[in-house]
Amino acid sequence: MADGSIPVADCAAIPEGRFIKVKVESLDLIIAHAGGRYYAIEDLCSHEDYPLSFGCLHGATIKCSLHGSAFDLASGQPLSPPAEQPIRVFPVQIRDEKVWVDPIV
Template sequence: MDSPFVAVARAADVPSGGFVKVEVAGRAFLVAHVGEHWYAVEDLCSHEDFPLSYGCLEGERVKCSLHGSRFDLKTGRPLEEPADTPIATYRVAVAGDLVLLDPTAPTNAH
């Protein structure tokens, strides 16, 4: 059985406190590194369909630069208005110096 994980970046290219925008099969994701943790979310604010990669990290939160909504990187939950819908989160792993992303299904889907 094939693994759903896809190599999307080199770990050394994503310092702690930083993120990169990656594309897999025409879909954009934001991969963030915070301390010992790695996160992957869709690169789209749920409020106005604006790229979150234009925003910034604030600890384990990503802030949309359009209207200021913040999202929890672990759960995708919006932490303040105007966004009220979660963003999709995805499995991410590091193997050696590669950052791997599973783009097949959100981990926070209901």
């Protein structure tokens, strides 16, 4: 990867099954740790632009707390209605025990 990646969090700051919110440039992101992997997604439900950070993780998915749509953390695809559009996801690398995200994608 190459790239415009920047460090956004220490891995140790995000326990398995949890997420944190970070601001990267003008983007509000969620950095999640699930199933031993780290994910970066925009903190915005594709259904009605509601913060996904009010929701919760279920394995490698995040569930919106407003109307209940779940999204795959890796692909961003909606897994249940009413959302029909994917959320934005961003490439993640782990370097030096930090989570790096490329916010340009």
